[in-house]
Amino acid sequence: MAIKFQKEPMNAHSSIKHVIGVVSGKGGVGKSFVTASMAAAMRKKGYEVGIMDADITGPSIPKMYGIHGKAVGDGKEILPAVAEDGTRIMSVNLLVDTEETPVVWRGPVVAGVVKQFWSDVVWGDIDYLFVDMPPGTGDVPLTVFQSLPVEGIIIVTSPQELVQMIVKKAYNMAGMMNVPVLGIVENYSYLKCPDCGKEISLFGESHIDEIAADLDLSVLGKLPLDPAYAKAADAGQFYTMDNPYIAKAIEALEQI
Numbered sequence: 024m025a026i027k028f029q030k031e032p033m034n035a036h037s038s039i040k041h042v043i044g045v046v047s048g049k050g051g052v053g054k055s056f057v058t059a060s061m062a063a064a065m066r067k068k069g070y071e072v073g074i075m076d077a078d079i080t081g082p083s084i085p086k087m088y089g090i091h092g093k094a095v096g097d098g099k100e101i102l103p104a105v106a107e108d109g110t111r112i113m114s115v116n117l118l119v120d121t122e123e124t125p126v127v128w129r130g131p132v133v134a135g136v137v138k139q140f141w142s143d144v145v146w147g148d149i150d151y152l153f154v155d156m157p158p159g160t161g162d163v164p165l166t167v168f169q170s171l172p173v174e175g176i177i178i179v180t181s182p183q184e185l186v187q188m189i190v191k192k193a194y195n196m197a198g199m200m201n202v203p204v205l206g207i208v209e210n211y212s213y214l215k216c217p218d219c220g221k222e223i224s225l226f227g228e229s230h231i232d233e234i235a236a237d238l239d240l241s242v243l244g245k246l247p248l249d250p251a252y253a254k255a256a257d258a259g260q261f262y263t264m265d266n267p268y269i270a271k272a273i274e275a276l277e278q279i
């Protein structure tokens with residue numbers, strides 16, 4: 024059954040063409056990594072790109088982009104941080120006292136912040152706004168689906184036993200909210216041996232192709248575990264990395 028909701032008004036100084044949700048059925052699959060990879064690739068193609076870090080209690084986007092300062096606001100509106108590559112970023116980490124300050128807010132407060140990230144943040148002109156959701160199908164994804172005009176979602180997963188059930192949950196939630204699924208990206212698909220080039224399936228054999236076929240979805244990428252990516256993310260220079268493994272995702276995004 025599809026559920027319809029009143030959307031939150033976009034900030035008066037923003038014009039956002041496409042809102043893309045990035046979701047995962049469970050944590051620890053590198054969803055923020057995939058979000059940032061797509062954002063960086065689209066930015067390199069010349070698009071105006073924003074990332075809304077809706078993973079309120081576990082924000083990791085600013086660090087990947089080397090952003091440590093505070094967002095600037097005037098009490099009514101707030102400006103996103105601008106990364107060195109021009110990507111505009113809003114995250115709760117730009118609002119709390121220190122990066123180590125935990126967010127211990129109840130659900131309705133968290134939901135309110137997500138809505139404010141849409142209505143009070145002066146995003147300006149954006150071609151693609153990526154919304155990095157917290158894992159699972161809880162409060163925040165529900166708020167984002169209800170309140171923002173999400174045009175499509177990308178489901179991020181990793182190869183493991185539970186994957187079918189997890190992907191289906193995210194897929195079914197999107198269906199209930201009337202949001203199309205653009206496809207699935209598998210992260211940590213394999214580790215490439217730096218010496219012999221052999222692909223090692225760290226988390227077991229992938230079943231992503233069967234699952235995608237079952238749900239009539241496209242596999243938009245299979246990303247290896249590559250220490251160079253982790254290093255760039257830790258150094259706050261994620262945007263410098265090229266990621267050829269998400270080429271299909273970029274193609275799909277350009278077609279919407």
Ligand SMILES: Nc1ncnc2c1ncn2[C@@H]1O[C@H](COP(=O)(O)OP(=O)(O)OP(=O)(O)O)[C@@H](O)[C@H]1O
Pocket residue numbers: 047049050051052053054055056057083157158210211246247248249250251252253256257
């Ligand atoms: N394919 C990969 N290769 C190397 N490092 C990766 C890869 N995917 C993610 N990482 C690194 O792993 C760390 C955690 O990733 P990330 O923050 O995206 O997600 P997570 O904490 O696993 O959870 P979630 O899925 O909830 O976002 C980061 O330092 C990131 O750079």
